[in-house]
Amino acid sequence: MKHSIVRFVVVLLASVLPMTFALHAQDESESIFTIHVVQRGETLFRIALQHDLFAEQVAAANGITDSNSIIVGQRLIIPLATVASDQRLAHTVSAGETLASIAAAYSRTEADLLSLNSLESAEAIYVGQELVIVPGETEPETAPTTIPSAGADSSDEIEPLAASAPGIESRLSFARYGDPIAPFLYKVRSGDTLFEIALRYNQTVDALARENNLLDPGLLRVGQQLIIPGIQLPRLAQDLPATVEAFTIDPQVLETGRSVRIELRTSEAASISGQFLGRELRVIERDDARRHNIIVGVPMFTETAIYPLTLQLQPAEGDAVAIAANLQVVGGGYGYQTITINNNDLLAPAIEEAEIERLTQLMSGFTTDRYWLNSLSLPAAAAMNAVFGTLRSYNGGEYNRYHRGVDFAGAPGTSVLAAADGTVVIADRLQIRGNTTIIDHGWGVFTLYAHQRETLVEPGQVVASGQVIGTVGSTGRSTGPHLHWELWLNGVTVDPLQWVQEVFP
Numbered sequence: 113m114k115h116s117i118v119r120f121v122v123v124l125l126a127s128v129l130p131m132t133f134a135l136h137a138q139d140e141s142e143s144i145f146t147i148h149v150v151q152r153g154e155t156l157f158r159i160a161l162q163h164d165l166f167a168e169q170v171a172a173a174n175g176i177t178d179s180n181s182i183i184v185g186q187r188l189i190i191p192l193a194t195v196a197s198d199q200r201l202a203h204t205v206s207a208g209e210t211l212a213s214i215a216a217a218y219s220r221t222e223a224d225l226l227s228l229n230s231l232e233s234a235e236a237i238y239v240g241q242e243l244v245i246v247p248g249e250t251e252p253e254t255a256p257t258t259i260p261s262a263g264a265d266s267s268d269e270i271e272p273l274a275a276s277a278p279g280i281e282s283r284l285s286f287a288r289y290g291d292p293i294a295p296f297l298y299k300v301r302s303g304d305t306l307f308e309i310a311l312r313y314n315q316t317v318d319a320l321a322r323e324n325n326l327l328d329p330g331l332l333r334v335g336q337q338l339i340i341p342g343i344q345l346p347r348l349a350q351d352l353p354a355t356v357e358a359f360t361i362d363p364q365v366l367e368t369g370r371s372v373r374i375e376l377r378t379s380e381a382a383s384i385s386g387q388f389l390g391r392e393l394r395v396i397e398r399d400d401a402r403r404h405n406i407i408v409g410v411p412m413f414t415e416t417a418i419y420p421l422t423l424q425l426q427p428a429e430g431d432a433v434a435i436a437a438n439l440q441v442v443g444g445g446y447g448y449q450t451i452t453i454n455n456n457d458l459l460a461p462a463i464e465e466a467e468i469e470r471l472t473q474l475m476s477g478f479t480t481d482r483y484w485l486n487s488l489s490l491p492a493a494a495a496m497n498a499v500f501g502t503l504r505s506y507n508g509g510e511y512n513r514y515h516r517g518v519d520f521a522g523a524p525g526t527s528v529l530a531a532a533d534g535t536v537v538i539a540d541r542l543q544i545r546g547n548t549t550i551i552d553h554g555w556g557v558f559t560l561y562a563h564q565r566e567t568l569v570e571p572g573q574v575v576a577s578g579q580v581i582g583t584v585g586s587t588g589r590s591t592g593p594h595l596h597w598e599l600w601l602n603g604v605t606v607d608p609l610q611w612v613q614e615v616f617p
C-alpha cells in the first residue's frame with residue numbers, strides 16, 4: 113500500500129482533533145486524510161456515510177475486520193482521497209462552454225482540469241468531449257453564484273460572472289432538468305450552524321439532520337461534510353453573452369454525410385452569421401429574429417478532426433459578439449463497394465463532375481420559406497436495397513466516390529412520391545441519373561429522384577408530400593430498375609434517411 117507509511121505517521125500525529133492532512137502524492141490528485149474520533153452512538157456505517165464512503169472502505173483503511181468492534185474514542189483514518197477518485201464525474205462539453213466556465217461550475221481551476229485531462233490548452237476542448245472532473249469544495253463567496261437553490265427553476269438563478277472580454281457581459285447557466293449526478297457536499301466552516309446551512313440551501317434543519325444521520329444537530333465540526341439533498345451539480349456551464357438564452361448543437365459529434373442542427377436563442381432580436389468547414393453558414397431567423405437555426409450537412413470526405421464553428425451575434429444595438437465552439441467530425445461508418453460497369457464512357461470523370469456541378473448549382477439556392485413539416489416520407493413503396501454513403505470503386509479504381517443517395521428496388525412503373533411539400537426545380541434527363549426530378553423544400557433542402565422511367569411533373573409546379581411525381585425505371589447509369597433518392601442540404605449531399613427518422617431543424 114503506497115500510503116501506508118504516511119498513514120502511520122498521520123496516526124501518530126493525530127493528537128488534536130479535528131484535523132485534516134493534505135499530502136501531495138506522486139500522481140496529480142491530492143491525497144487527503146481526515147481523522148475521525150468515534151463518538152458515542154456512532155456506527156461504522158454512519159461514520160462512512162458522513163464522509164460519503166462505504167463502511168467497507170473505512171474498515172479497509174483502518175484494518176477493521178469486524179465492523180461492530182469500533183469503540184468510543186477510537187481514531188479512524190478517513191481516506192478522503194478515495195472519495196475524490198470515486199467522485200470523478202464525466203462532464204460532456206456542450207456548446208457555449210469554456211474550460212474556464214466548466215472549472216468554475218465545479219469549483220476547480222482551469223489548471224486542475226487541464227492536468228486531470230492531459231489537455232494542452234483550454235482552447236483544445238470540443239463539444240461532446242468527456243472531461244473528467246473531481247468537484248471541488250465550494251468556497252463561501254462562490255456558493256450563492258455557482259449552486260442553484262434546490263427546488264427552484266435554476267434557469268432563473270443565473271448570476272453574472274466576471275466579463276470574459278471588455279464590454280461583453282457573460283454568465284454561467286445550469287441545466288434545468290439535469291439528473292442528479294453526484295451528491296453535493298458542503299464542508300462545515302467555523303461558526304456555521306445547521307440552521308444557517310439549511311437556510312442557505314433552501315432546506316430544513318430536520319432534512320439535513322436526517323440526510324446526514326446527525327444525532328445532535330447542534331454538534332457540527334469544522335471540516336465535516338454535509339450531504340445537501342436535492343442539489344444537483346451543474347451539467348451545463350455555458351459562458352455566453354447575456355442575450356443568449358440557449359445554444360445547442362445536435363448531435364454533438366458530427367458525422368460525415370449527416371446533418372446537424374445548431375440553434376441559438378436570444379432574448380432580443382439579433383442577427384447571426386457564422387462559418388464552419390470553410391463555408392458561410394445559412395442562418396434561418398425565426399420568432400422575430402430571436403430564434404436562429406442552422407442546419408449543416410457535413411461533406412462526405414471531411415477529414416476526421418476537430419473544427420472550429422464561429423458565430424457572430426449582432427444585437428439590434430451595440431457591438432457584435434463572437435461565439436465559438438470546437439466541433440468534432442468523425443466518419444459516418446459507411447461500407448465499401450466495388451462496381452463493375454461496361455460502358456466506360458459514362459465513367460469519364462468529366463461527365464460525372466459536370467453533372468455534379470450542375471446539380472450543385474441547381475441545389476445551392478435558399479428559399480426563405482420552409483415547405484416540409486415534420487420528418488420526410490419515403491419516396492417509394494418499395495424495399496430499400498442500397499444505403500447512403502457506401503464508398504465506391506468503379507471497375508477496380510480508387511474508392512473516391514460514394515453512393516450519394518438511397519436506392520429503392522421498385523418494379524418498373526412503381527410510383528415515385530414526393531418526400532415532402534415543395535416546388536419542382538427540374539424534371540429533366542441527365543446522363544448519369546437519367547430522368548431526374550428535383551424538388552425544393554425551402555431552407556436549402558432539396559430532394560432528387562433519379563433513373564425514373566417517366567417524370568410526371570413540370571418545373572415550377574408545387575407538389576405535396578406523397579404526391580406521385582414519376583415512375584421507377586432504369587434510365588441513365590443504372591444496373592436495373594430502381595429509384596435513386598438524394599437529399600441535398602445547402603449544396604451538400606447527406607443521408608436522406610436521417611431526415612426520415614428525425615425532424616429538422
Ligand SMILES: [Zn+2]
Binds near residue numbers: 518519595596
Ligand atoms: Zn443509388
